[in-house]
Amino acid sequence: MRMFLFAKRNTKEILRDPINLFFGLGFPLVLLVLLSVINANIPAEANNPMFEINNLAPGLAMFGTAFMALFAGMLIAKDRTTSFLTRLFASPMKSSDFLLGYTMPLIIISAAQATITFIASLICGLHITAYILLAIFISTITSLFFIGLGLLSGTLFSDKAVGGICGALVTNLAGWLSGVFIPLDLIGGGFKTFCKVFPFYHSVEAIKSALVGDFAGIFPHLGVTLAYSLVIFVVAIFIFKQKMRGKE
Amino acid sequence: MILNAIVTTNLTKRYDNLVAVDNLNLSVKHGELFSLLGVNGAGKTTAIKMLSCLLRPTAGDATLLGDSITEKPQEVKQKINISPQETAVAGNLTVIENLELIASLYGQTKESARQSALDMAVHFGLENMLKKKTKLLSGGMQRRLSIAMALITNPQILFLDEPTLGLDVLARRELWASIRALKGKVTIILTTHYLEEAEALSDRVGIMAKGKLMAVGTVSELTNQTGTTNLEDAFIVLNGGAL
Numbered sequence: 001m002r003m004f005l006f007a008k009r010n011t012k013e014i015l016r017d018p019i020n021l022f023f024g025l026g027f028p029l030v031l032l033v034l035l036s037v038i039n040a041n042i043p044a045e046a047n048n049p050m051f052e053i054n055n056l057a058p059g060l061a062m063f064g065t066a067f068m069a070l071f072a073g074m075l076i077a078k079d080r081t082t083s084f085l086t087r088l089f090a091s092p093m094k095s096s097d098f099l100l101g102y103t104m105p106l107i108i109i110s111a112a113q114a115t116i117t118f119i120a121s122l123i124c125g126l127h128i129t130a131y132i133l134l135a136i137f138i139s140t141i142t143s144l145f146f147i148g149l150g151l152l153s154g155t156l157f158s159d160k161a162v163g164g165i166c167g168a169l170v171t172n173l174a175g176w177l178s179g180v181f182i183p184l185d186l187i188g189g190g191f192k193t194f195c196k197v198f199p200f201y202h203s204v205e206a207i208k209s210a211l212v213g214d215f216a217g218i219f220p221h222l223g224v225t226l227a228y229s230l231v232i233f234v235v236a237i238f239i240f241k242q243k244m245r246g247k248e
Numbered sequence: 249m250i251l252n253a254i255v256t257t258n259l260t261k262r263y264d265n266l267v268a269v270d271n272l273n274l275s276v277k278h279g280e281l282f283s284l285l286g287v288n289g290a291g292k293t294t295a296i297k298m299l300s301c302l303l304r305p306t307a308g309d310a311t312l313l314g315d316s317i318t319e320k321p322q323e324v325k326q327k328i329n330i331s332p333q334e335t336a337v338a339g340n341l342t343v344i345e346n347l348e349l350i351a352s353l354y355g356q357t358k359e360s361a362r363q364s365a366l367d368m369a370v371h372f373g374l375e376n377m378l379k380k381k382t383k384l385l386s387g388g389m390q391r392r393l394s395i396a397m398a399l400i401t402n403p404q405i406l407f408l409d410e411p412t413l414g415l416d417v418l419a420r421r422e423l424w425a426s427i428r429a430l431k432g433k434v435t436i437i438l439t440t441h442y443l444e445e446a447e448a449l450s451d452r453v454g455i456m457a458k459g460k461l462m463a464v465g466t467v468s469e470l471t472n473q474t475g476t477t478n479l480e481d482a483f484i485v486l487n488g489g490a491l
Contacts, residue, residue: 016340083334246303
């Protein structure tokens with residue numbers, strides 16, 4: 001019960017911030033339109049399909065959920081710096097109420113954001129299939145990595161630092177190392193190998209596979225992202241619980 | 249009925265080589281307003297954090313209304329509330345949403361939380377701004393809301409950590425009146441840097457320095473003990489300062 005009350009509060013806190021709405025929902029749509037226009041102007045002989053809608057939609061679905069790290073991190077960091085969290089720590093709420101109360105709204109917002117991205121992609125030429133629902137589901141699962149990263153950053157850092165880490169660093173890494181903005185297949189070599197170390201590339205590949213109904217292609221990549229998510233959640237939960245007990 | 253609302257026994261908090269609170273032994277009666285005074289770093293906030301189960305003691309214990317803070321923190325948390333040093337409100341929620349949230353988190357039903365929120369809003373003069381986002385309120389109004397959020401759960405013990413910090417004179421006096429109205433009904437532990445505030449509100453005062461409780465008593469007892477004429481002079485003497 002307390003968990004749902006807290007989740008409701010967190011949902012309101014996030015959605016009532018116009019900056020969140022712009023970066024979370026508007027920015028991926030702006031990129032979708034912009035990159036679709038660029039794609040229309042790439043000559044066929046360039047042989048670069050990276051901005052084709054079948055590749056672009058999964059990429060932007062992943063990139064959009066990168067903002068969950070910023071939302072989660074800023075919310076928790078502000079709750080800490082304003083002592084709102086101190087007030088709640090003194091209440092009968094348990095650690096599970098806090099962690100699920102922070103996580104649940106972001107999972108729902110991720111699902112909503114991925115849905116909006118794919119609907120906009122339909123307008124930009126994506127063929128409508130039932131696999132779009134699967135792609136939305138996989139996008140939501142891959143967002144857990146960013147939500148966990150936000151929980152961890154918000155627990156450790158100030159809201160200003162979270163803005164830099166989750167708002168600038170993580171979103172840029174997610175964009176550049178996933179192949180959303182640069183053609184990893186054309187670059188290849190060491191750089192592509194380097195990108196494969198991180199979960200961003202694997203998240204996009206899992207969503208791409210889901211979009212074409214390639215189940216065998218989903219799980220190896222999803223496994224990498226989930227492993228990262230698990231580690232980051234375990235660390236975030238451990239540190240959050242330490243903070244709850246007053247340990248610095 | 250237990251005579252004392254709060255009893256601490258050798259309550260201690262250490263951080264590596266720093267002793268933030270050193271063997272605090274203190275009793276506070278039911279309905280008493282007890283002020284904890286001290287310079288920055290004296291250990292007031294650490295003491296309050298331990299008593300409100302936010303910080304686990306390194307040694308010693310305290311019982312609040314008969315329950316130990318180390319053995320039964322969940323039971324203690326049901327009976328207390330805190331208004332932290334910062335205003336501690338949810339900025340994008342409205343005044344009534346903040347009040348209802350806290351009431352509901354302590355187990356009130358939706359209807360009861362709504363009624364409690366309206367009652368508190370009237371009591372603290374917030375009834376005309378129920379639908380206003382709290383980040384748009386003035387500092388004084390945010391402070392009022394913060395204390396209303398602490399009181400909406402009907403706590404038997406209330407911790408007020410620097411409740412008037414940063415307020416102008418008028419807002420401070422208004423808040424004093426609200427705090428005075430609680431005397432005798434709720435046991436209050438107040439920390440403040442404003443000595444005139446402690447003098448105006450407290451039944452008894454405790455003065456801390458370097459983690460230790462240096463003296464406890466009414467304002468007149470402390471001035472008699474130090475041979476001074478007011479609380480400020482007594483405070484300076486007990487902190488080893490020169491008059």
